[in-house]
Amino acid sequence: MNTPAETHEVGIVAVRADGSTIDARDLLDYLDSVRIAGGVIDGARLGQPEVHTVRLALDADELVLRSDDLPPSLPWQGLVRSLVHRFDTVALVDDGVVDRDGRHHTGGDLPEELDELMGTVWEAETHSLPLTLVHVVRTDPDLGGEAQSIANRGDATVEVAEVDGFTLIHDTLSTDPGVVVDVTLRSQLPAVSFSREGDGRGAIIRVRHGGRTVVCHVDRGVPPELTTGLHDPETRALLRGEVTLWFPSRRRRFDDALVARLKAAGTGEKSFAADVADAVGVPLSAALWLEEEAPPPAVTVVGPLSKREMLARGLRGAAGDLRTELSREEITKGPLGGLRRFLIEHPGACFVYGLTELALAVVFLTVAADWGLWAPIRWVVAIYFAVDGLFSLGVAAVTWRGRVRA
DSSP states (O other): OOOOOEEEEEEESSBOOOOOOOOOOHHHHHHHTTTTTTEOOOOOGGGGGTTEEEEEEEEETTTOOOSSSOOOOHHHHHHHHHHEEEETTEEEEEEEEOOTTTTTTTTSSSOOHHHHHHHHHHHHHHOOOEEEEEEEOOOOOOOOOOHHHHHHHHHSSSSEEEEETEEEEEEEOOOOOTTGGGGGGGGSSSSEEEHHHHHTTEEEEEEEETEEEEEEEEEOOOEEEEEETTTOHEEEEEEEOOOEEEOOOSSOOOOOOHHHHHTTTTTSSSOHHHHHHHHHHHOHHHHHHTTOOOOSSSSSSEEEOHHHHHHHHHHHHHHHHHHTTSSSHHHHHHHHHHHHHHHHHHHHHHHHHHHHHHHHHOOOOOOOOGGGGGGGHHHHHHHHOOOOHHHHHHHHHHHHHHHOOO
């Protein structure tokens, strides 16, 4: 078997001149019959059933490799002409269109009939493939709400599970795989968003690596069905396509060992997602859930909130934050902790103290203009008394309210 140098893809319009449909299996059988080292991707697997993709293995001279032991002799352009003649259709190549007679046309000189056909192909509806995402973040008790945010945005339900200290979110709503990973904090790392769209697989990774936070997009495209007579492992691997990695930052990348592990994802006994999960250090349950093989135990369904519920939750959150700020532990910290403890225990005194501070603030604001260069200092002191005075009045009100309820 000759050594492959590269692959080349050609689009075959899946409609003959008589209007009949060309099956991707027929293309593959033809390539097998003429001993071609290649493969076919059914257009339906890419969401474009009107065009099948033929992927060919070429040598350094751009000759099509054969699946038997004979040396290559046919340029890929010659094979394209054979395909359009055999199936009475047209082909899409890099810089134009090859018609049924094997003539090459660029985009600007298409005959009227061919132009109409291509217009129909381009205008054909692209069928969206079902997208499934599984987001994985390390569980932080002080954070959360990612699942609720996704449910609210999609106005539908998502599923959530807790596995080995990680939060897993099964999401069939979002169109952006990075919707969760992009907003994770350091305490939630490592974080991964796995995606499954048709036969394609992908993952967006955000981890701490070498003292830095690194983001990496890992993708494995849709592999073609290969000709049955092709047995050379190197050529088969080249035609199936490798896993691609993309780092948004040139300076923040993984080391060579981790890059090699990610590029080999899905090439062994495990699935793509399982290999990525193992390399990054997140639960294997995420990979199984992505493939719908086995959901994790204790799955919780999270539905969208109504506008009234979202408003009420926001108000409760703000009130909780205020209670935290006004809590005894927070207020009594620092050098004036003893005074603050006394004021909390005596809300009447705290109220008078707050009014006194406000009065001092008014005094300083009134006389500040007469102090020349010292006026800015007086303004600062006045603002401090005003803020602390209002805070003291708030503490008094909260303490009184708590005693009344008790």
